[in-house]
Amino acid sequence: MVPRRAEERCVSILRWAAVLTIGGGLPSAALAQGYPAKQLGPWTIAASKDGSGCFISRAFDRPGHTTLLLGMDRDGSNHFSVLNENWSIRPQDRLKLTFRLTQGGYPNHQAIGIVADGKQGFVAAFDPKFPISFAGSKALHIDRGDTPVERLPLDGSGAAVAELKRCVAAQHGPAKAEASDDGIPRDPFAQRAKRKGRR
Numbered sequence: 001m002v003p004r005r006a007e008e009r010c011v012s013i014l015r016w017a018a019v020l021t022i023g024g025g026l027p028s029a030a031l032a033q034g035y036p037a038k039q040l041g042p043w044t045i046a047a048s049k050d051g052s053g054c055f056i057s058r059a060f061d062r063p064g065h066t067t068l069l070l071g072m073d074r075d076g077s078n079h080f081s082v083l084n085e086n087w088s089i090r091p092q093d094r095l096k097l098t099f100r101l102t103q104g105g106y107p108n109h110q111a112i113g114i115v116a117d118g119k120q121g122f123v124a125a126f127d128p129k130f131p132i133s134f135a136g137s138k139a140l141h142i143d144r145g146d147t148p149v150e151r152l153p154l155d156g157s158g159a160a161v162a163e164l165k166r167c168v169a170a171q172h173g174p175a176k177a178e179a180s181d182d183g184i185p186r187d188p189f190a191q192r193a194k195r196k197g198r199r
Helices: 004-023 028-032 130-135 157-182
Strands: 038-040 043-047 053-059 067-073 078-084 094-101 104-116 119-125 139-144 147-153
Touching: 038 157, 043 157, 053 157, 067 130, 067 157, 078 104, 078 130, 078 147, 094 119, 130 157
Parallel strands: none
Antiparallel strands: 038 043, 043 053, 053 067, 067 078, 078 119, 094 104, 094 139, 104 119, 139 147
């Protein structure tokens, strides 16, 4: 199941990707996070606006102008979305989709319907190994039962995911420095590991 936080995060990532794709410029927020947006073949790599992670995106020249996004947060979680103008998915629709990569697969995986940038689609959260499988795959096939949803070539995904990881690593630096300046963490209410001993 995709947590509500993951769904909201993905919509935020999708809006940010739309700004990069449509605007063509480098918004100052990406630069402020210490990572300027980059184009690597057909892939765009950028920091998210709120500095909590990065994403890669790719647009495909096919009916409905399919867009694929893979976001990775600083906490290691990932969010995967595919959007298409022709799809009739509604926001909050619960879906079971099968994702087949060249290296591995996820049968009957939970996804949630979303709308972003005038396109309908879905968001799904995967285990931490998903980006590695994605990077090593030449294609992604998505099915809804016996119905094919999409067939996407993933050429260049290995280099794009490697750059995605560099982008996420760049997001770690400023947060740690900020916390150590005055000893106050960026988010004192964030969950953290239990400390040994009592206070």
